[in-house]
Amino acid sequence: MNTKVNIAGVEFKNPVMVASGTFGSGAEYGEFVDLNRLGAVVTKGVANVPWEGNPTPRIAETYGGMLNAVGLQNPGYDLFAKRDIPYLQNYDTNIIVNVCGRTTEDYIDVVEKLGHESVDMLEINISCPNVKHGGIAFGQDPKAVEAITKAVKAVAKQPVIMKLSPNVTDITEMARAAEAGGADALSLINTLTGMQIDVERQKFVLANKTGGLSGPAIKPVAVRMVYQVANAVKVPIIGMGGIASAKDALEFILAGATAVSVGTANFNNPNTTIEVIEGIEDYMERHGVEDINNLIGSVK
Amino acid sequence: MNTKVNIAGVEFKNPVMVASGTFGSGAEYGEFVDLNRLGAVVTKGVANVPWEGNPTPRIAETYGGMLNAVGLQNPGYDLFAKRDIPYLQNYDTNIIVNVCGRTTEDYIDVVEKLGHESVDMLEINISCPNVKHGGIAFGQDPKAVEAITKAVKAVAKQPVIMKLSPNVTDITEMARAAEAGGADALSLINTLTGMQIDVERQKFVLANKTGGLSGPAIKPVAVRMVYQVANAVKVPIIGMGGIASAKDALEFILAGATAVSVGTANFNNPNTTIEVIEGIEDYMERHGVEDINNLIGSVK
Amino acid sequence: MREKEKAVVVSQECIGTGIYSMIIKTKAADSAVAGQFVSIYCKDKTKLLPRPISICEIDKENGTIRIVYRVVGGGTEEMSGYKSGDGIELIGPLGNGFMQRENKKAILIGGGIGIPPMVGLAEALKDKAEVQIVAGYRDELFLTKELQENGSLYIATEDGSCGTKGTVIDAIKDKEIQGDVIYACGPTPMLRAIKEYAMGKGIECQLSLEERMACGIGACLACVCKSKDKDAHSNVNNKRICKDGPVFLAEEVEL
């Protein structure tokens, strides 16, 4: 039984990774999960300089999901490179570094620096709804998507994954723009912009007013977008949005994702990734699937 | 204590109505709910001619929500006018007729005919994700939104509510276009396009592949959009998307909705509308709110 | 006014692999007839839609109904854990039920988890007509005692472990079962074969259909089947299974 997948020349022992921002750089969840078993660890977004992020409250719980407006707090490239990359190199798993920025130059700065590090792939977050500048602004306009992708690709030493925002009229347009810009792979979806109001206190729950909706609640939107994008572009897709079980992960794979990420579900059950990996193996056995690659996009 | 609200000159005894398509024309739920207590009954979408709708399965259950691809099955204007309008006229509640169409002419045809009927308002559905022609196609392009609104307003005898799709990059753009076209009010949100795959059978759950996601799962997105639109236009808003309790309804009202609709929650609890009405009254009492109009958009 | 009722589980037992029988104390018992169903709400709040389950038996005296169901997913899994005394929320009775033809020799056909409603129908019919029952199983039998008590029972099993090896149609032919009216419930391929058989014989045939449901009361148009003629309510060739059915005359519907 083969569970290995290949994305832009990088081999993954299995298609299960973690979603950026939900797993830090692995150190904390490493106490709960054997990181060696994961297809990859995708780090929290890192910028060229430290970011303070948003004021608190940064999260709110919603029906079957949550809102977050962490605002991409991160220690900045230097500390990240010194501490977090070496930590992950202790494990037999791929390292995908999620990159954020306010301007194209910010992104390029980080991507250039990462060129000297032995990380496996870069995931460029152009879809964070929780920062005023950068983030989602890049991800909602196909011209901007293509331009930033090109700019990043021009300096990147590792394969580049563009992470798309679901807060768009037509996700395939963004996917095509990223592909046209030279993206090696796509990640989708980032969070849907949402809001919660505390009616007793008559105020917003989040200090940032709006936040990004994630978790099982959004899964049907994510599966739809993965399916649409898989049928619109040739580059491989990393699917995410509400995955909490092997069944969920398989929905994305059947819809066209080559790999999947587990995000919010880690908060509900730190062991989710392992259960997904084992559940996929069990499914393959039950259904007599020799190679997981045969499942990718097989529901048309 | 005043729970009356006014939308485009129409007075509602309270701000609680039902969401189109989840309540038929009231006849079936009339066995469970005293229709006289509702602010309005919003009917299932009606077209100029009968529509067969989509093949089955038409629905799927999702985490905290559901997908539907009913495809606007309806008996056509004539039977609707003969049977459903008179039925609703037996009750002391406002009648809002939801109108669907494949072409501008279709919409105009129904709107013109309704001019001769004593219904209180028209809700124009330009946001159904489940029909190939018409529906959402009108709702995702601001020029099309403005044009169809103008065309409808030119012939409408009753105030016109435009029902917006959440499947857009910028909901305020669509709201402004509808306002520019002369809309008297806006309804939002319709469903988010989603998909479910049955991994054991390896096929789509819905015959239509995609369907519209509704229910508590989408509430944070709906509240966010209502808030954004309330701050972008002057016309009143009817808010909906996942309302299942008075607390939910109040979130929409505080965010800027003048009235609210209960949709999917009716399936889970046929008495939801009544519980929402009573819960709002209870809330007003507890918080010493004399007039519900003081709550509308009060969280900024 | 009707309402979502907080009914109470009287008892539950497992009567086959993954098959459960539950007695529920409910107001639905007062007016229910054979072939109707109830829609049961899950306690798991992530599952919003009620589960339609046929009424298997009605005990008006004790104000209870019996349902028999197979665990196929999360909702039925949850139900299978209910214990005596637990609350169970439901609406019902829903749908039309079978039209019970007096003095017409009846063939009741149930396939798999379509067998339960045939028990209640047999009980209701047995004083009005001669009742013959054909029950089709994969292998494991259930409810045979109840069926036997209310008519002459013929069994078909896919693996031949009991009765005729094959389908319910094979059993009817094999045992040369004759009748004036067929009442059937089961998987669509079975119903399709029965419809064809009945049309060939020119006898009345009532089929109980299934579809995914949201409202369960005729409002949402989720659960339609194709009808041969334009339906009076829908004004198109669609009938609502939850409201106009679940029982239809075979010639009314396309399968």
Next chain:
Amino acid sequence: MREKEKAVVVSQECIGTGIYSMIIKTKAADSAVAGQFVSIYCKDKTKLLPRPISICEIDKENGTIRIVYRVVGGGTEEMSGYKSGDGIELIGPLGNGFMQRENKKAILIGGGIGIPPMVGLAEALKDKAEVQIVAGYRDELFLTKELQENGSLYIATEDGSCGTKGTVIDAIKDKEIQGDVIYACGPTPMLRAIKEYAMGKGIECQLSLEERMACGIGACLACVCKSKDKDAHSNVNNKRICKDGPVFLAEEVEL
């Protein structure tokens, strides 16, 4: 490897209006120290985030912890319904706990639902230092017996129904309570006043903070507080309450 544990409720009682005390048999008891917390998962699957609740008392011998919590929303409402023998899923112990200063005259200050962790702290400290406890209530008292057993207890109530009328600071001033170190947990305005008081007196002050949490283990950056200096881990002026706290030195954090 740590794991989400399926612990068991030993007992639960209501000890005040909407205030519950629960004894849980859990592995967390083995290593827990006063001031740490556990994160409890809801059975209601619409609620994904675990609820952080301070450890009130630790019984290493029996392998149990006690928690005391107020019902404020759906999660605590659900917990309040748990019965002896029920499963309860949690992770823990989490966070750092109080730094127990030996031979330093201690003032433990708890406000409202910040009182519970002071019980465990008093128990741990009483053999190491003189323990004085100031507990601030709105009106209704709870946990006073446990507090009294482990130190000299001073009470403040908002309505003056017991002890000093006013805040915990009023009580400290009123009773002229002196000490070398303050340990405090309670609402932010109270902590702010205590910080100011301690800074004025120039004594050490440990504050246990609260914020909405997702992961509870330091990975998601949901639960930060502002720190005076750049934090070594975050490299900005933010500390993670779940991991670097919940207990901080007053001078480290901005309230």
